[in-house]
Amino acid sequence: xxxxxxxxxxxxxxxxxxxxxxxxxxxxxxxxxxxxxxxxxxxxxxxxxxxxxxxxxxxxxxxxxxxxxxxxxxxxxxxxxxxxxxxxxxxxxxxxxxxxxxxxxxxxxxxxxxxxxxxxxxxxxxxxxxxxxxxxxxxxxxxxxxxxxxxxxxxxxxxxxxxxxxxxxxxxxxxxxxxxxxxxxxxxxxxxxxxxxxxxxxxxxxxxxxxxxxxxxxxxxxxxxxxxxxxxxxxxxxxxxxxxxxxxxxxxxxxxxxxxxxxxxxxxxxxxxxxxxxxxxxxxxxxxxxx
Amino acid sequence: xxxxxxxxxxxxxxxxxxxxxxxxxxxxxxxxxxxxxxxxxxxxxxxxxxxxxxxxxxxxxxxxxxxxxxxxxxxxxxxxxxxxxxxxxxxxxxxxxxxxxxxxxxxxxxxxxxxxxxxxxxxxxxxxxxxxxxxxxxxxxxxxxxxxxxxxxxxxxxxxxxxxxxxxxxxxxxxxxxxxxxxxxxxxxxxxxxxxxxxxxxxxxxxxxxxxxxxxxxxxxxxxxxxxxxxxxxxxxxxxxxxxxxxxxxxxxxxxxx
Numbered sequence: 001x002x003x004x005x006x007x008x009x010x011x012x013x014x015x016x017x018x019x020x021x022x023x024x025x026x027x028x029x030x031x032x033x034x035x036x037x038x039x040x041x042x043x044x045x046x047x048x049x050x051x052x053x054x055x056x057x058x059x060x061x062x063x064x065x066x067x068x069x070x071x072x073x074x075x076x077x078x079x080x081x082x083x084x085x086x087x088x089x090x091x092x093x094x095x096x097x098x099x100x101x102x103x104x105x106x107x108x109x110x111x112x113x114x115x116x117x118x119x120x121x122x123x124x125x126x127x128x129x130x131x132x133x134x135x136x137x138x139x140x141x142x143x144x145x146x147x148x149x150x151x152x153x154x155x156x157x158x159x160x161x162x163x164x165x166x167x168x169x170x171x172x173x174x175x176x177x178x179x180x181x182x183x184x185x186x187x188x189x190x191x192x193x194x195x196x197x198x199x200x201x202x203x204x205x206x207x208x209x210x211x212x213x214x215x216x217x218x219x220x221x222x223x224x225x226x227x228x229x230x231x232x233x234x235x236x237x238x239x240x241x242x243x244x245x246x247x248x249x250x251x252x253x254x255x256x257x258x259x260x261x262x263x264x265x266x267x268x269x270x271x272x273x274x275x276x277x278x279x280x281x282x283x284x285x286x287x288x289x290x291x
Numbered sequence: 292x293x294x295x296x297x298x299x300x301x302x303x304x305x306x307x308x309x310x311x312x313x314x315x316x317x318x319x320x321x322x323x324x325x326x327x328x329x330x331x332x333x334x335x336x337x338x339x340x341x342x343x344x345x346x347x348x349x350x351x352x353x354x355x356x357x358x359x360x361x362x363x364x365x366x367x368x369x370x371x372x373x374x375x376x377x378x379x380x381x382x383x384x385x386x387x388x389x390x391x392x393x394x395x396x397x398x399x400x401x402x403x404x405x406x407x408x409x410x411x412x413x414x415x416x417x418x419x420x421x422x423x424x425x426x427x428x429x430x431x432x433x434x435x436x437x438x439x440x441x442x443x444x445x446x447x448x449x450x451x452x453x454x455x456x457x458x459x460x461x462x463x464x465x466x467x468x469x470x471x472x473x474x475x476x477x478x479x480x481x482x483x484x485x486x487x488x489x490x491x492x493x494x495x496x497x498x499x500x501x502x503x504x505x506x507x508x509x510x511x512x513x514x515x516x517x518x519x520x521x522x523x524x525x526x527x528x529x530x531x532x533x534x535x536x537x538x539x540x541x542x543x544x545x546x547x548x549x
Binding site: 037040041044045048052124126127129130131132133196198199200201282283285286288289290 | 313
């Protein structure tokens with residue numbers, strides 16, 4: 001063992017040692033989310049997040065089911081019984097509940113992810129500052145964990161649809177296609193908002209207002225057809241409106257998705273997905289300095 | 292060829308930009324070539340040295356001299372603003388008191404998460420769980436959320452989970468000062484065992500005795516610059532002199548203030 005430390009470091013023969021520019025960490029392409037390391041992290045954290053949410057509560061695993069049913073009853077009472085909004089072919093209350101549910105479930109997952117995304121990085125300062133952690137998985141965890149709740153609700157919805165309509169439609173096969181687009185959109189938006197949330201602390205207050213506005217701009221408690229002609233463009237510029245409408249088409253009406261609209265909102269989703277990732281990766285370098 | 296060096300630092304500098312508002316930082320990050328919104332602070336300047344495989348190095352220096360920043364750079368948590376760093380082998384680190392634990396996760400979940408972060412195969416993690424729980428002496432609390440732990444238990448678990456996964460490089464900030472005497476001795480025993488097995492060790496301490504006992508070499512930092520590196524026998528006296536000098540200066544300021 002030498003007594004003194006060497007003076008001149010030799011990092012590797014081919015590197016230019018006169019340069020003092022820091023070696024940039026290789027850019028991580030979006031496909032790296034599929035590698036073993038990040039997948040195990042996502043798997044572990046999603047299951048932990050899902051379990052942790054209801055741990056210690058009396059009703060435990062029942063909550064993901066009680067929640068949508070509670071909302072369903074509330075909204076059905078307000079909008080169907082009191083305000084007499086009509087949905088679908090026969091305009092019955094049962095039908096209204098189904099239409100409402102098929103809108104509320106995806107909206108619930110999307111809005112929950114978005115609401116959590118603004119603080120999800122701020123909530124894990126230890127992972128930002130104390131360890132080498134691929135932070136980009138955190139918004140993915142948030143998205144997937146909410147999506148898991150949606151799956152539970154969707155199963156109830158199917159059961160109700162069978163009960164009311166006497167069966168399910170073949171068009172149900174399109175469900176994963178729509179869900180895929182929804183996941184891309186939500187994940188992209190969560191990347192964007194979680195990063196912004198670190199720098200701009202007003203995000204969380206802005207989002208609670210923004211989400212209410214967004215919900216009523218989306219045909220959830222009313223059918224898309226009820227929108228006045230002048231406001232029809234809302235369905236096009238708001239991917240959630242397209243997603244909700246298509247869920248209704250495939251689950252309740254037995255129609256395939258509206259392909260023009262599907263192509264349109266999926267394009268938006270893909271744009272959000274890639275630009276959200278790019279934005280997150282670009283800004284995450286100084287998270288540790290800000291927090 | 293396998294390099295003889297575990298850690299190589301070449302002209303490492305770390306600059307902090309001081310912003311008045313977090314939004315200024317975002318502006319600067321996104322709008323390139325526009326006006327600058329910050330002041331500069333250099334926490335480290337041109338620090339270069341190599342650490343041989345299996346060597347143990349102490350970082351010495353007064354508070355604010357850049358020791359922790361340097362450790363964070365070695366651990367990979369911080370990126371240097373200038374200079375180059377290379378580390379070879381599985382590196383585990385115990386930085387500050389907190390470590391990377393999630394307050395809401397149980398001890399067990401945190402150890403598993405920690406293992407996945409380090410890239411340890413899940414089978415290996417599960418095999419080591421009992422060993423880690425036993426070493427940390429947290430008993431039934433292993434399945435309770437970390438936020439219910441005492442600070443001593445958190446540090447013990449942090450130590451246990453970092454030490455028991457066969458690191459090739461172990462980086463420890465002043466955390467050793469926590470835990471009772473008996474646990475400290477147990478950790479030191481384990482660290483000695485790791486060192487004998489060839490783990491490279493780098494840690495921050497203020498205790499000259501620790502340096503003599505555990506480190507062949509030491510590096511003395513002051514004001515972000517490396518002022519001396521060499522064997523412990525050379526560096527520790529210089530450190531003590533520096534500290535006494537500081538003491539004298541501090542005393543003078545105190546008297547003047549009165």
